[in-house]
Amino acid sequence: MAQKTALPAIIGKREEEILKQWLELQMAENKSLPAGGRQQLERDARDFMHALVAGLSRGSLDLSGAEWAPAQEIIEALSASRARDGFSPSETAAFVFSLKQPLFQALFHEFSNDADGLRDAVWQSTQLLDKLGLSTVEAYQKTREGVILRQQEELLELSTPVVRLWDNVLALPLIGTLDSSRTQVVMQNLLDAIVETRSDFAIIDITGVPVVDTLVAQHLLKTVAAARLMGADCLISGVRPQIAQTIIHLGVDLSNVTTKATLADAFAVALRRSGAMVTKIDKRHASSRAEAL
Amino acid sequence: MERIPILRMGSFLLVSIQVDMHDRLALTLQDDLTSQIVKNRARGVLIDISMLEIVDSFIGRMLGSIAGMARLLDAETVVVGMRPSVAITLVELGLSLHGIRTALDVEKGMSLLQAAVIDNGSEVGEDQHDGAGY
Numbered sequence: 095m096a097q098k099t100a101l102p103a104i105i106g107k108r109e110e111e112i113l114k115q116w117l118e119l120q121m122a123e124n125k126s127l128p129a130g131g132r133q134q135l136e137r138d139a140r141d142f143m144h145a146l147v148a149g150l151s152r153g154s155l156d157l158s159g160a161e162w163a164p165a166q167e168i169i170e171a172l173s174a175s176r177a178r179d180g181f182s183p184s185e186t187a188a189f190v191f192s193l194k195q196p197l198f199q200a201l202f203h204e205f206s207n208d209a210d211g212l213r214d215a216v217w218q219s220t221q222l223l224d225k226l227g228l229s230t231v232e233a234y235q236k237t238r239e240g241v242i243l244r245q246q247e248e249l250l251e252l253s254t255p256v257v258r259l260w261d262n263v264l265a266l267p268l269i270g271t272l273d274s275s276r277t278q279v280v281m282q283n284l285l286d287a288i289v290e291t292r293s294d295f296a297i298i299d300i301t302g303v304p305v306v307d308t309l310v311a312q313h314l315l316k317t318v319a320a321a322r323l324m325g326a327d328c329l330i331s332g333v334r335p336q337i338a339q340t341i342i343h344l345g346v347d348l349s350n351v352t353t354k355a356t357l358a359d360a361f362a363v364a365l366r367r368s369g370a371m372v373t374k375i376d377k378r379h380a381s382s383r384a385e386a387l
Numbered sequence: 388m389e390r391i392p393i394l395r396m397g398s399f400l401l402v403s404i405q406v407d408m409h410d411r412l413a414l415t416l417q418d419d420l421t422s423q424i425v426k427n428r429a430r431g432v433l434i435d436i437s438m439l440e441i442v443d444s445f446i447g448r449m450l451g452s453i454a455g456m457a458r459l460l461d462a463e464t465v466v467v468g469m470r471p472s473v474a475i476t477l478v479e480l481g482l483s484l485h486g487i488r489t490a491l492d493v494e495k496g497m498s499l500l501q502a503a504v505i506d507n508g509s510e511v512g513e514d515q516h517d518g519a520g521y
Contacts, residue, residue: 281471281475282471282475285471285474285475286471288471288491289470289471289491292491292492292495293491294491294495316475316478316479319478319483320471320474320475320477320478321474322483322489323466323469323473323474323477323478323483323484323489324469324470324471324474324489324491325466325467325469325489325490325491325495325496326491
């Protein structure tokens with residue numbers, strides 16, 4: 095196939111011309127490009143052209159081959175940085191697709207007397223650029239998914255603090271929807287904290303949980319059972335009227351668990367069970383003590 | 388043959404499981420423990436499983452049956468020091484060991500046991516001397 099070897103030669107010959115037109119096209123499309131972006135774009139474009147010629151000169155159009163690795167790398171790096179900078183997928187893909195027009199123009203000039211040659215060359219380069227464009231979008235997507243994944247993990251870590259209320263009383267204020275993976279983390283965190291602080295009581299506060307369905311209730315029951323197995327008493331607080339109704343309508347049996355409407359009530363129960371007491375200090379007593387200090 | 392030592396402390400028996408339990412070992416422990424309870428006229432059994440990293444349904448059930456046997460012989464059983472991962476495993480297996488008393492460590496387990504024996508085997512109320520550590 096003579097055309098396969100012809101493509102890199104043509105691109106190599108007309109590289110400057112193609113590059114100039116290509117850059118102009120991209121500039122026209124990306125009006126919001128920052129000042130430093132132009133040099134960066136030019137550098138990327140030049141590197142990409144070189145990688146393209148290098149890949150083509152090996153004669154293969156299969157992008158998974160080793161000869162296309164440099165071109166793929168450039169595309170991945172570019173997509174990743176654009177994804178982070180908030181470009182849209184089509185803006186990112188335009189980097190590759192906008193090469194078509196100048197490239198085809200160069201081919202038209204080159205094959206002005208050879209219709210068959212032109213057809214083959216155009217077909218090959220279209221195929222190639224389409225594949226490259228698709229891998230641009232794929233790389234873009236991958237970066238975005240990475241961002242989402244990282245945010246999910248951060249959210250998971252952020253949202254499960256175990257706080258110590260008293261000497262051996264822990265509280266776990268839950269905020270947001272509970273799903274299986276989150277409950278796992280919550281459970282583990284709570285049990286670890288119980289061991290660490292040698293706490294006899296743990297209060298799970300569900301004021302911030304918007305929906306309690308059978309699954310969430312089951313997760314809560316499991317956590318309570320696991321804490322009990324370790325020798326700690328587990329209370330549930332923050333049951334809103336709406337949630338109390340839902341639990342009963344669903345037929346969930348929470349009768350083995352101490353539930354309270356507010357965290358304060360649960361805390362009072364925990365204190366009483368551990369033998370501590372909260373009392374008001376006599377006013378006169380307090381003022382005389384303050385004077386003594 | 389490998390055995391798990393059973394220590395006597397006053398009227399209580401102390402069992403510390405330091406090795407991974409296999410089924411034979413568990414059965415031997417059941418035998419030894421029941422005969423020791425009778426021999427020493429023990430009133431309480433404290434089983435420390437803080438070194439136990441792996442449990443299966445058999446071991447979980449064994450703990451339950453030991454507690455049942457001890458109760459028949461008029462002794463209270465307290466299981467102490469269960470690791471979080473073990474507790475989660477048991478719950479996932481559907482074994483919540485109803486009827487077994489649990490405590491966080493040996494110290495708390497001991498005071499729980501003492502309180503239970505003073506109460507002459509009746510359930511320890513939730514609002515009294517259950518080893519809060521004050």
